[in-house]
Amino acid sequence: MSNEEQPVVLVVEDNPTGIASLVGILGAACELVVAKTLAEAERCLSPDMDLVLLDLYLPDGNGIEFLKRLKSDPLYQELPVICMSASDQSSDIEEAFREGAIDYVLKPFNKIILSAKVSTFVDFKRKTNLLAAQALRDTLTGIGNRRMFEQQLDLEWRRALRQELSLGLALVDMDHFKSINDQHGHAQGDVCLQLLATSMEKAFGRAGDLVARLGGDEFVAMLPGATLNSTVRAAKRLEEVLANEHEKCRRSGQDCPGFSVSVGCYAVVPHKGTNASELKETADQYLYEAKREGGRSCVRPAI
Ligand SMILES: Nc1nc2c(ncn2[C@@H]2O[C@H](COP(=O)(O)OP(=O)(O)OP(=O)(O)O)[C@@H](O)[C@H]2O)c(=O)[nH]1
Secondary structure (H helix, E strand, O other): OOOOOOOEEEEEOOOHHHHHHHHHHHOOOOEEEEEOOHHHHHHHOOOOOOEEEEEOEEOOEEHHHHHHHHHOOOOOOOOOEEEEEOOOOHHHHHHHHHOOOOEEEEOOOOHHHHHHHHHHHHHHHHHHHHHHHHOOEOOOOOOEEHHHHHHHHHHHHHHHHHHOOOEEEEEEEEOOHHHHHHHHOHHHHHHHHHHHHHHHHHHOOOOOOEEEEEEOOEEEEEEEOOOHHHHHHHHHHHHHHHHHHHHHHHHOOOOOOOOOEEEEEEEEOOOOOOOHHHHHHHHHHHHHHHHHOOOOOEEEOOO
8 A cells, every 4th residue: 555654444344253354354454443333333433544344234234324324424425435245146236336335345355355455445545535635735835725715615604604603704915916026037926925825824823714825816814703803803913924924034045025915804694695705705895995005915994
């Protein structure tokens, strides 16, 4: 297996001979978490698992029920499940694949085939996870990208609606970035974008806050639980952090052009009939106002 960390495999099996056999075949390469009933499997289940080996006949029910439950849960949908059974009846095999099993192995196990399959599916799962994580990151700055922001905004909007909490948004845009690129070159422009990303992570660093680059020189901070006042305060903090980061940069002898930012803030307690795009559009309008007034660390609304 390519990743150095040992794969974590949930083994749902009640038969002692079956368990001993799986430990013998996979115990050295994998961390096996053994559950002897479906109820135990439910308790042991965790999102950082790499694979499930699922027996079909368990004391408290049919393994297929657990398989269906995993495949209908967004948290576990991508977790590969190999069904295990002594039955080679076509109807059992067909049902397992229909309900989302990635493979079906017959008992008694063939050691070489089983370990090769486990290794292949774990590698596949880890590469898929890596790609999914990369698809949500901005490559230049390492912070979230527009896609991550849109996913999280949707989640946080729904959470805020359920819990009647405020959700704050600060849209940040660098002032006259085009002329920085023109005067200092594209590479120095990139350094400015990285410095802004680092500063945003520091200014909007409360647990649960998200910062993302929406594209070009436009960034966003999403602050679950923040009122308009606290969103604006955090946006003002960005000004201080930026000044400190510029100073640090200069003291370390790096050539980093100075720049200011404009920020548009808004926060609402969502209620039925409203949607997240209204929050974004209003923050956008305030950003536009700040820009119109000449930028220079302008925060709208002002406090
Ligand atoms: N260095 C660098 N430049 C980028 C990148 N992405 C976009 N840009 C540049 O960002 C600039 C954005 O220009 P504008 O949208 O006019 O923004 P601005 O110059 O900041 O103007 P105002 O927002 O009105 O102050 C363009 O020159 C783009 O080429 C990038 O990844 N790296």
